[in-house]
Amino acid sequence: MRTSSPLRAALLCVALASGAAQATVKTIVLPPDTVQLKPSSLPGYAKAQAQCVACHSAEYMLYQPPSAPRPYWDAMVKRMKNVFKAPVNDADLPDIVDYLVKTYGNEQPK
Numbered sequence: 506m507r508t509s510s511p512l513r514a515a516l517l518c519v520a521l522a523s524g525a526a527q528a529t530v531k532t533i534v535l536p537p538d539t540v541q542l543k544p545s546s547l548p549g550y551a552k553a554q555a556q557c558v559a560c561h562s563a564e565y566m567l568y569q570p571p572s573a574p575r576p577y578w579d580a581m582v583k584r585m586k587n588v589f590k591a592p593v594n595d596a597d598l599p600d601i602v603d604y605l606v607k608t609y610g611n612e613q614p615k
């Protein structure tokens with residue numbers, strides 16, 4: 506039994522050392538149920554990331570009908586802005602609507 510305990514101590518040391526190394530790397534693990542907006546090269550993607558997922562996750566977009574046309578998304582963004590006070594700049598509105606209808610609505614690439 507005497508021979509096994511230095512080995513155990515050494516293993517514990519390795520475990521502690523690697524634990525300490527990990528602690529210095531600041532990794533933020535988001536909850537797994539947080540749905541992200543679908544990445545896109547459209548300019549509205551970054552704007553939607555900045556202005557549309559502060560209050561709720563992008564999961565809300567997934568529950569919208571894929572047949573929803575542009576005016577539906579336009580009304581949605583305006584409703585977020587006017588009713589819930591989403592900080593959407595009027596200048597960004599067309600880009601955000603464009604991104605939404607092409608990513609979640611009826612202008613998605615087939």
Ligand code: HEC
Nearest residue numbers: 556557558559560561565566569582585589590591592593
């Ligand atoms: C200030 C907080 C806030 C921001 C910012 C916000 N929303 Fe919302 N959103 C809400 C709330 C609250 C609800 C739930 C409304 C309800 O239950 O009727 C909601 C619901 C939704 C829904 C679900 C459908 C519905 O009618 O309820 C969608 C889609 C949506 N938001 C899209 C967006 C988009 C797109 C943006 C960016 C332009 C955005 N939201 C920004 C607060 C926000």
